[in-house]
Structure formats: structure tokens, C-alpha cells
Amino acid sequence: MATLIQQIKSHCTSQGSQGVKTLALVKVCIDHMEGESGDWSPLAMLIGRSQPAQSRIIKKIVEKILQGYSIVKDEKQDSGLRISKIADMNQGFDEAGKTTLATLVEDKATLQGAAVKDAFLPKVEKPDFDITAAVEKSVKAMAKEGVSLTDYIDALLAYQAGLVVEPDF
Numbered sequence: 001m002a003t004l005i006q007q008i009k010s011h012c013t014s015q016g017s018q019g020v021k022t023l024a025l026v027k028v029c030i031d032h033m034e035g036e037s038g039d040w041s042p043l044a045m046l047i048g049r050s051q052p053a054q055s056r057i058i059k060k061i062v063e064k065i066l067q068g069y070s071i072v073k074d075e076k077q078d079s080g081l082r083i084s085k086i087a088d089m090n091q092g093f094d095e096a097g098k099t100t101l102a103t104l105v106e107d108k109a110t111l112q113g114a115a116v117k118d119a120f121l122p123k124v125e126k127p128d129f130d131i132t133a134a135v136e137k138s139v140k141a142m143a144k145e146g147v148s149l150t151d152y153i154d155a156l157l158a159y160q161a162g163l164v165v166e167p168d169f
């Protein structure tokens with residue numbers, strides 16, 4: 001029988017649209033890491049050798065389930081990654097996340113499907129207006145045009161007070 005590493009290498013070369021099998025392999029790798037050996041190399045191999053779009057999703061799932069670990073680049077490793085314990089943190093596995101993953105695998109959910117995204121990649125509500133982004137855009141535009149921040153503020157205040165019809169810059 002092929003080792004887990006051999007299965008992962010074979011899978012990653014023919015990954016394509018095998019989202020159901022990939023999600024099942026994520027679960028197998030996490031279970032393997034949680035075992036007595038604590039061997040993280042198959043999981044790092046799966047993340048490191050998967051196609052970029054799939055790798056990002058796998059990494060998000062792993063980050064949610066593995067508590068107190070980080071995934072970092074390490075060229076010494078065959079996978080190009082290393083999963084390390086974060087100092088001064090309790091390491092463990094999020095049981096709710098593991099249960100959710102197991103349910104998704106049983107339901108034959110695909111890695112890039114809506115069920116996985118809803119469970120592990122929650123949408124972040126974007127504000128209607130981002131004042132920080134607007135300020136950054138304005139500062140860049142002013143720098144490009146050679147306008148100082150002080151002159152810009154003075155022109156805005158004058159404009160707001162109705163002293164000028166349009167700012168003069």
C-alpha cells in the first residue's frame with residue numbers, strides 16, 4: 001500500500017477537479033498529524049504541492065482546525081513548507097472544526113464548493129465606505145500632483161465654508 005506521502009504526491013499531479021478527494025485527504029492528513037507521531041509532513045505536502053487556488057482553501061481549513069501552529073515556508077522541506085508550534089501557545093485541534101470537516105467529507109462536499117466556503121471561509125462584510133482607503137487614495141493623488149497636505153486641507157476648508165466654488169488644484 002502506498003504511503004500517505006506517495007498518495008499525496010500522486011493526487012497533486014492529477015488534482016484538477018477532484019475537490020471531493022482533496023477534501024477527504026485534508027481530513028486524513030489532519031487525523032494523521034493528530035496521531036501519536038504528530039507528523040505534519042503529509043499535511044504540508046498537500047498544501048505545498050496543490051494547485052494555488054486549492055492550496056489557499058486547504059490552508060484556511062488547516063488554520064481554523066490547528067490551534068497554536070503556523071505554516072511557514074521552508075525550502076529544506078520537500079513540501080516547501082513547515083508546520084511549527086507557536087511558542088507560548090497551547091497547541092491543539094479545534095474539535096468543532098474537525099467535526100465540520102468530517103461532516104463535509106461524509107456529504108461528499110467539494111473543496112471549492114459553497115458548503116466548504118460557508119464553513120471555513122466566512123464572508124467579511126465590507127463597509128459601504130472605507131475612509132482609510134479614501135484618505136490613502138487622496139494622499140497618493142496629492143503626492144502625484146505635487147500638492148501638500150496642508151494646501152489640500154486649506155482648500156477643503158475654504159470649499160466647505162463656501163469661500164471658493166471649486167478647490168484650486
